[in-house]
Every structure is written in C-alpha cells, then in structure tokens.
Amino acid sequence: AQSVTQLDSHVSVSEGTPVLLRCNYSSSYSPSLFWYVQHPNKGLQLLLKYTSAATLVKGINGFEAEFKKSETSFHLTKPSAHMSDAAEYFCVVSRINDYKLSFGAGTTVTVRA
Amino acid sequence: SQTIHQWPATLVQPVGSPLSLECTVEGTSNPNLYWYRQAAGRGLQLLFYSVGIGQISSEVPQNLSASRPQDRQFILSSKKLLLSDSGFYLCAWSDGQRYEQYFGPGTRLTVT
Structure with a gap:
C-alpha cells in the first residue's frame, strides 16, 4: 500500500529563515507526490506536484520539493519564510489504480516575527 | 478555469436532525468527485468517491450517504446527525486522467 510519513508534527521558524518540511513515502511503484497547504478554516491548496518528470519541483509562493527515490523522500523547502506561510502542510501520495490519495498526518508551521 | 463551490460555509445542527451539504464544480466535465471529513486535530478521511453520475463508492461505514444527481x-x-459527525467537510474534484485533487472552501459542521 502507498503511504506517507511526515516526520515533524510541528515546525517553528523565524521570519526570513529557511523552512524544511520532511516527508518520506512508501510505494511499490513510481508514485505521484504532492504537497498541499491549509490555512485555518480553509480548503487545501495544491502547492506543487511530482509526476515522474524533473526531480526538483517548483511550486507556488517560493516553495520547492525534491524527489529522492534512493531515500524515498519528498521534502518541502522554502528559502525565506513569510508570516503568511503559517499554516498546516500535507504531504500526499497517489494510490495505484484508483486515483485516490493517501494523506500524511500534517505538519503545522509557525512563523515567529 | 475550474471553480469548486461548497455551501453552506458553516452549519450548527442538533443531534438527530438531517443534513445536506452541497458541492458543485464549474469549468470541467465528468470530474471525479470526493467528500472528505477533517476532525479537529486530525488528518483527512476520505468518505465518498464518485467517478460519474449515480456512481458512489463509500470508504468507511457511517451515518452519512452521498449522491451525485448531476455531472458536477x-x-x-x-x-x-450524531455528535461524532461534527467536523470540517471538504469536497474535492480531479480530472479523471490526473491524480491531483482540487479542494473546495469547506463546510464547518457542529452538531450540538
């Protein structure tokens, strides 16, 4: 079965410093991987996606993620955090054959002024 | 471009009352449609999944049902309703040929 593990439930950073959110995946085939962001009481917004093209994926709002097959990881980074980045982030993997998704437990990001 | 709508945005209902939440998608045809529930402090749970009109798959047995009377x-x-039905309900759609899903703004349901 396909699954993801988000290694940090909570990450706190200072404004202007880098952000790193860690995600490991488990899949018996080459998966599609995604990062979503959710601000309080809002729906989920797609940040970026990996679908077997370039391993370094650039997304919206300055985020990017690198697919590393040897490490089964898909970590999300941003060089400089902004206050508006405070939100919950979900790492997501596609499930085989049925177009459903498996979600990680989420990482809450706090940005300190 | 595609747009997804959900309503109502918030709802407070007593235990034992009926529920109807609606989701519509604009700008695409024959989308896959999904209902998720997000309980406080927990991840997303897929409730129902539909690949076409009248075709509903249930992921977990529960007090809820879903219908797809029209394509979108x-x-x-x-x-x-039960107290345990409280939560944040999210509708999503995807193109049948792609994996990424696009989410609506959600409905906050509180059962009292």
Missing part, C-alpha cells in the same frame, strides 16, 4: 454536483447527506 455532489451531495453529502444524513438522516439523523
């Missing part, structure tokens, strides 16, 4: 309309219902 997805309805979540209950005959009698």
Whole structure:
C-alpha cells in the first residue's frame, strides 16, 4: 500500500529563515507526490506536484520539493519564510489504480516575527 | 478555469436532525468527485468517491450517504446527525486522467 510519513508534527521558524518540511513515502511503484497547504478554516491548496518528470519541483509562493527515490523522500523547502506561510502542510501520495490519495498526518508551521 | 463551490460555509445542527451539504464544480466535465471529513486535530478521511453520475463508492461505514444527481454536483447527506459527525467537510474534484485533487472552501459542521 502507498503511504506517507511526515516526520515533524510541528515546525517553528523565524521570519526570513529557511523552512524544511520532511516527508518520506512508501510505494511499490513510481508514485505521484504532492504537497498541499491549509490555512485555518480553509480548503487545501495544491502547492506543487511530482509526476515522474524533473526531480526538483517548483511550486507556488517560493516553495520547492525534491524527489529522492534512493531515500524515498519528498521534502518541502522554502528559502525565506513569510508570516503568511503559517499554516498546516500535507504531504500526499497517489494510490495505484484508483486515483485516490493517501494523506500524511500534517505538519503545522509557525512563523515567529 | 475550474471553480469548486461548497455551501453552506458553516452549519450548527442538533443531534438527530438531517443534513445536506452541497458541492458543485464549474469549468470541467465528468470530474471525479470526493467528500472528505477533517476532525479537529486530525488528518483527512476520505468518505465518498464518485467517478460519474449515480456512481458512489463509500470508504468507511457511517451515518452519512452521498449522491451525485448531476455531472458536477455532489451531495453529502444524513438522516439523523450524531455528535461524532461534527467536523470540517471538504469536497474535492480531479480530472479523471490526473491524480491531483482540487479542494473546495469547506463546510464547518457542529452538531450540538
């Protein structure tokens, strides 16, 4: 079965410093991987996606993620955090054959002024 | 471009009352449609999944049901709400040929 593990439930950073959110995946085939962001009481917004093209994926709002097959990881980074980045982030993997998704437990990001 | 709508945005209902949440998608045809529930402090739980009109797959047995009366309309219902039905309900759609899903703004349901 396909699954993801988000290694940090909570990450706190200072404004202007880098952000790193860690995600490991488990899949018996080459998966599609995604990062979503959710601000309080809002729906989920797609940040970026990996679908077997370039391993370094650039997304919206300055985020990017690198697919590393040897490490089964898909970590999300941003060089400089902004206050508006405070939100919950979900790492997501596609499930085989049925177009459903498996979600990680989420990482809450706090940005300190 | 595609747009997904959900209503109502918030809802407070007593235990035992019925429920109807509606989701509509604009700008695409024959989308896959999904209902998720997000309980406080927990991840997303897929409730129902539909690949076409009248075709509903249930992921977990529960007090809820779903219907798809039109191509771009997805309805979540209950005959009698339980306290445990409280949560944030999200509708999503995807293109049948792609994996990424696009989410609506959600409905906050509080059962009292």
